Amino acid sequence: MQLYNKLSSKEREELIEQAGEERLTLSFYKYYHLDKPKNFRDYLFINWNTLDVLGRINIAKEGINAQLSVPAKKFDQFKHFLDGIDFLKDVRLNIAIEHYDKSFLKLKIKVRPKIVADGLNDSSFDVTDKGIHVDAKKFNELIEDPNTVLVDMRNHYESEIGHFKNAITPDVDTFRQSLDIIEDDLKDHKEDKNLVMYCTGGIRCEKASAYYKHKGFKKVYQLEGGIIEYARQIKEKSLDNKFFGKNFVFDDRRSEKISEDVISKCHQCGKTCDIxxxxxxxxxxxxxxxxxxxxxxxxxxxxxxxxxxxxxxxxxxxxxxxxxxxxxxxxxxxxxxxxxxx
Incomplete structure (x- = not known):
């Protein structure tokens, strides 16, 4: 029974090229109490390996966080498999707007202490008491409200190449660092301002919204599905795009273009660049x-x-x-x- 990769990245890349078939890049997450994360990890590997699924997946007692590449022709099988798992039935799948067949070259499923390294003591607050989820249309309305404070929950290298209009973009290296900075900056507005947050796919905002409600913020909102889902909705519903630049992604593409704006520069010569x-x-x-x-x-x-x-x-x-x-x-x-x- 195979439980780990046996092919190198180069070997897998050659197989993908030979197959010549379209692959979909997608992500999803779900907070859920898992009693035996190692058993669940092995179960996923056995089944996903047979479907030629590739990607980077973290499993923990608190749930799953997955970034994947799936053969387009096997997507229905993949979705059927997910729906057969009680807590993953109808889970939201954030499908990339830009496809790249080599976004992942291995299937790596690892058991971690947490599905996102947030450095928080979850026992100190109710992680299920989350903020209000909003879609792209409502998000656009909220961020135009003068009573709203919009916060980017990502790290400096992510927001550097793209962010929303008027967003606060903390100059931090980790998600945990931004939590205290934002709380301190907004300590006088816990009751009178809308605290609206966003991240890549939504998972960081799930924990952050609960954390800020615990800290006394009364009006907490989060962009459902993050920037990935926002990009899909503005395209499908012909909404105004309030995002400037690229969305940093954690696969071999490294980014998705959301607008034509280039807001960053080459770190070596200073020329306008976002690569x-x-x-x-x-x-x-x-x-x-x-x-x-x-x-x-x-x-x-x-x-x-x-x-x-x-x-x-x-x-x-x-x-x-x-x-x-x-x-x-x-x-x-x-x-x-x-x-x-x-």
Whole structure:
């Protein structure tokens, strides 16, 4: 019985190319008490592997958070399987507006302490006492209300390439950091302002809305389905688009274009640009914004040091990485001092 990947990313990529079939990129989450998350994890892997599902999925005692790639022709089978699980029946699926067949190249299902690393003590408040979910139409109305404070619950590297009109975008590296900053900034408006939140797919707002209600905020709202669902609704219902730029996504696409606006700049030369890349040096892998000119000049690297390394023989590069942690800088996501225009 296969419970883990047996193919490398390169092997899987070749199979996808040979198949030549359209794949759908989608995501979903559900908070639910799981008594045996490891058993559920194995159950999902066995069934999804047979459907050629790929993606990154976190399972915890509090539920599931999944980003997936599914063969389009097997979507109905996949949906039927989900509906056969009581707590996932009719779960909202956020389907990407931009399709890329190689958004994921492995099926990784991991058991984690939480489905989102939020750093919160859930026993201190009622996580089910959430804010009011609103669709794109109501969201647009709320954010035009002068009595509304709109907050982006994502991290700096996400909001840097795209965010909603008039949104507060905390300059933070983690979701947990933003919670205290926002509470402190809005401490005098817990009763008189509409606190409206959004994130990529909605999952961070689920926990944040309950947290802020616990902290005394009276009018708490969240964009249902996040930016992903908002983009779908404005297109289907011909609504005004209040989002500027791209939506950062956590797969190999790295982003989805929501509007034609480019609001960020290359971290190396300062030119208008919104293309996220990872440094070509596997020992670094820093996530940053790089324009095409700098990519060519720097061989896809973040610095002269990394550029020198990628010109070394491959075995020498492997030797240099041996025994070292998996590149601490990879998690700094644009904070590195080698980037002039971060």
């Amino acid at each position: 996220h890349v990872n440094c070509a040096n596997d020992g670094c892998h820093l996530l940053f914004i790089q324009c095409e000119e700098c990519a060519k000049k720097m061989d896809g690297c973040c610095s002269d040091v990394c550029q020198d390394i990628v010109h070394l023989p491959y075995e020498e590069q492997k030797r240099m990485r041996s025994g070292r942690p998996a590149g601490n800088r990879k998690f700094k996501k644009g904070r590195s001092p080698v980037l002039k225009f971060k």
